[in-house]
Amino acid sequence: MIVKILSYLQDHARVLKWVFFAFLVGILVFDFTIERHHAHFWGDKVIGFWALFTFFGCLGMIVFCKGLSHVWLAQPEDYYDREETENDE
Amino acid sequence: MSSTVFLHPASYFIAGAILLGFFGRIKIVQKVILLGVPLLAFWQIHALPESFGICHFMGFELIFGRVDKLTYVFLHVFTLMALIGAVYCLHVKETGHHIAAFLYVAGSLGTTLAGDYLTVFIFWELMAVASVFLIWYRKKKRSIEAGYRYLLVHTAGGLVLLAGIFLRYQNCHDLTFAQIAANGATTADYLIMIGFMLNAAVPPIHAWLPDAYPEATVAGAVFMCAFTTKTAVYVLARAFPGFEALAILGAIMTLYGVGYAVIENDARRILAYHIVSQVGYMVCGIGIGTAMAVNGACAHAYAHILYKALLFMGVGAVLEMTGTCKLNELGGLYKRMPLAMIFTVIGGIAISGFPLTSGFISKSMIIAAAGADHRVVLMLMLSLAAVGTFLSVGIKLPYFIWFGKDSGVEAKDAPWNMNLAMLGAAFMCIFLGVYPEYLYKMLPFAVNYHPYTAYHISETLQILGFTGLGFYLMVNYLHPEPKCNLDLDWFYRKGALVFMWLAKKPVSIANDWVGEVYRTVGMRFTLAVARALSWFDWEGIDWAVDNSARGVVEAGDQARALQTGKIQQYIGGAVVALMIVLLVVVFL
Numbered sequence: 001m002i003v004k005i006l007s008y009l010q011d012h013a014r015v016l017k018w019v020f021f022a023f024l025v026g027i028l029v030f031d032f033t034i035e036r037h038h039a040h041f042w043g044d045k046v047i048g049f050w051a052l053f054t055f056f057g058c059l060g061m062i063v064f065c066k067g068l069s070h071v072w073l074a075q076p077e078d079y080y081d082r083e084e085t086e087n088d089e
Numbered sequence: 090m091s092s093t094v095f096l097h098p099a100s101y102f103i104a105g106a107i108l109l110g111f112f113g114r115i116k117i118v119q120k121v122i123l124l125g126v127p128l129l130a131f132w133q134i135h136a137l138p139e140s141f142g143i144c145h146f147m148g149f150e151l152i153f154g155r156v157d158k159l160t161y162v163f164l165h166v167f168t169l170m171a172l173i174g175a176v177y178c179l180h181v182k183e184t185g186h187h188i189a190a191f192l193y194v195a196g197s198l199g200t201t202l203a204g205d206y207l208t209v210f211i212f213w214e215l216m217a218v219a220s221v222f223l224i225w226y227r228k229k230k231r232s233i234e235a236g237y238r239y240l241l242v243h244t245a246g247g248l249v250l251l252a253g254i255f256l257r258y259q260n261c262h263d264l265t266f267a268q269i270a271a272n273g274a275t276t277a278d279y280l281i282m283i284g285f286m287l288n289a290a291v292p293p294i295h296a297w298l299p300d301a302y303p304e305a306t307v308a309g310a311v312f313m314c315a316f317t318t319k320t321a322v323y324v325l326a327r328a329f330p331g332f333e334a335l336a337i338l339g340a341i342m343t344l345y346g347v348g349y350a351v352i353e354n355d356a357r358r359i360l361a362y363h364i365v366s367q368v369g370y371m372v373c374g375i376g377i378g379t380a381m382a383v384n385g386a387c388a389h390a391y392a393h394i395l396y397k398a399l400l401f402m403g404v405g406a407v408l409e410m411t412g413t414c415k416l417n418e419l420g421g422l423y424k425r426m427p428l429a430m431i432f433t434v435i436g437g438i439a440i441s442g443f444p445l446t447s448g449f450i451s452k453s454m455i456i457a458a459a460g461a462d463h464r465v466v467l468m469l470m471l472s473l474a475a476v477g478t479f480l481s482v483g484i485k486l487p488y489f490i491w492f493g494k495d496s497g498v499e500a501k502d503a504p505w506n507m508n509l510a511m512l513g514a515a516f517m518c519i520f521l522g523v524y525p526e527y528l529y530k531m532l533p534f535a536v537n538y539h540p541y542t543a544y545h546i547s548e549t550l551q552i553l554g555f556t557g558l559g560f561y562l563m564v565n566y567l568h569p570e571p572k573c574n575l576d577l578d579w580f581y582r583k584g585a586l587v588f589m590w591l592a593k594k595p596v597s598i599a600n601d602w603v604g605e606v607y608r609t610v611g612m613r614f615t616l617a618v619a620r621a622l623s624w625f626d627w628e629g630i631d632w633a634v635d636n637s638a639r640g641v642v643e644a645g646d647q648a649r650a651l652q653t654g655k656i657q658q659y660i661g662g663a664v665v666a667l668m669i670v671l672l673v674v675v676f677l
Contacts, residue, residue, distance in 0.1 A: 050548045057476050
């Protein structure tokens with residue numbers, strides 16, 4: 001059953017996308033309505049602070065980590081094994 | 090003492106491990122033991138007295154059992170996890186695997202209950218030695234190598250811990266395992282802390298974890314993700330709450346772990362890096378050290394064990410059924426493994442802290458404690474790590490395994506026992522989210538925290554929703570690549586190669602050269618000296634003591650004639666001799 005539901009959703013990905021965007025707007029609207037007396041710091045008083053923080057944090061993290069991986073960290077999968085065999089020769 | 094052995098839950102697991110060895114051929118008995126022992130321990134921890142199993146050994150007081158609320162919450166989740174893990178590995182055929190898992194759990198329970206540093210150390214090492222077999226039972230070359238590295242790193246950490254314990258004994262002659270005041274800590278205390286931090290995988294001594302866990306067996310990884318790091322969290326919470334270093338390192342850990350989780354390709358390595366991140370929350374909470382923060386650390390440890398094990402079980406099921414858990418080789422599996430998908434997604438949303446799941450009620454407690462303590466930077470770091478958590482484990486991992494491009498990998502749902510174990514863990518994830526008081530009642534301090542406030546829900550929904558947006562925009566850039574990402578294990582893996590090169594080239598050349606000198610000069614000289622001494626011994630000394638050596642040589646010749654070279658006859662002879670000795674002893 002779950003497979004059918006998921007396949008149906010996958011076939012209607014466009015609708016799903018708009019539902020998702022509507023959900024995001026809904027969250028922001030919800031943020032206008034709530035009380036904030038227990039603010040821990042200035043950011044807690046700004047409406048939509050966590051949305052902005054998350055969005056830029058998320059993009060920044062992806063770009064930074066993937067970039068670092070591409071320029072430096074990523075090596076072929078047999079990186080450690082290969083060095084050993086080279087050394088044995 | 091003998092009666093209190095039966096109180097200690099670790100002794101059940103050790104006895105269980107021995108029995109498992111005896112019933113290696115009778116699988117049904119083995120299964121009863123596998124399920125019965127954790128059940129018995131889970132029931133029995135409710136009946137533990139505050140203190141038991143105190144014995145004196147070589148002038149030291151060993152305390153095997155010390156129970157308070159901090160101990161209890163960890164015992165509760167450890168025994169529960171042992172039960173879930175036992176169900177998950179019911180189908181595993183190797184008896185040794187079960188024995189290793191049981192001894193590993195025993196080590197963890199023993200450490201949790203220990204009241205002095207020596208007892209902590211004994212069980213600490215039992216944990217390290219038992220768990221390495223869970224890696225080796227994968228029986229692949231990579232696993233064997235990773236297991237040796239794991240063992241070496243943990244031995245080094247254990248030695249640092251032992252050095253700290255010795256120094257501490259020299260300083261104050263007191264090995265009681267209790268809270269250490271942050272302003273009066275000495276070198277000894279910091280050495281102990283480093284030993285503990287190694288097991289908690291605090292960078293820069295974390296690399297053993299993402300190196301070893303992805304190489305463990307499918308069921309072994311489920312056990313390992315639960316016990317080593319969380320036992321370390323327990324000992325840190327016991328001895329070092331309020332240490333500023335832990336608060337800062339913990340916050341760094343959360344980001345370090347998710348950073349790698351974002352770029353990794355192997356699903357179990359993503360989860361392993363993510364343990365570093367999640368344990369970071371707990372370490373940070375312990376470092377902040379307020380009642381709420383330590384409560385949060387314990388609550389998060391409880392919740393984390395269950396959902397991380399659930400994730401490892403789900404991904405392990407994929408590995409078991411398809412033979413791979415590399416994201417670039419998977420995709421579109423939801424049609425073939427729907428049950429594993431449902432359970433893993435539940436684990437994924439729990440770890441991301443969706444409302445009505447266990448992550449929501451535990452992680453937020455630590456973040457709120459950081460806020461209440463006016464640690465804005467720590468709080469923002471922890472929140473950013475929450476973003477990365479949802480990005481890497483909540484979306485990326487399920488998306489590239491179960492959805493995304495269909496890889497065409499053949500698979501079907503896992504055996505019933507795996508699904509049952511996942512069902513149990515998934516149930517707990519949601520149960521704790523819906524009914525947090527069950528967990529809050531067990532925490533070491535009284536809880537005055539309500540997770541379900543409008544502001545917290547709004548904050549969480551914004552974090553989750555906009556992380557989703559970020560993923561949606563960047564999905565192509567996030568595509569998994571079959572790469573090996575360098576980490577700090579580079580230093581000892583490459584360092585070992587340098588060492589081997591040194592051993593092979595300069596050292597071995599020097600060795601050959603010395604050997605050559607020895608052969609040409611030393612050998613002749615030694616032989617000449619030996620001949621002279623031998624002549625003196627034979628002709629000089631033996632003549633002086635009445636030819637006894639010649640007599641011994643002749644007796645030896647006669648004895649040699651008696652020797653037939655058959656081992657059965659020797660054993661028989663030894664048994665006869667033993668019987669004669671026994672008879673003499675008994676009757677005289």
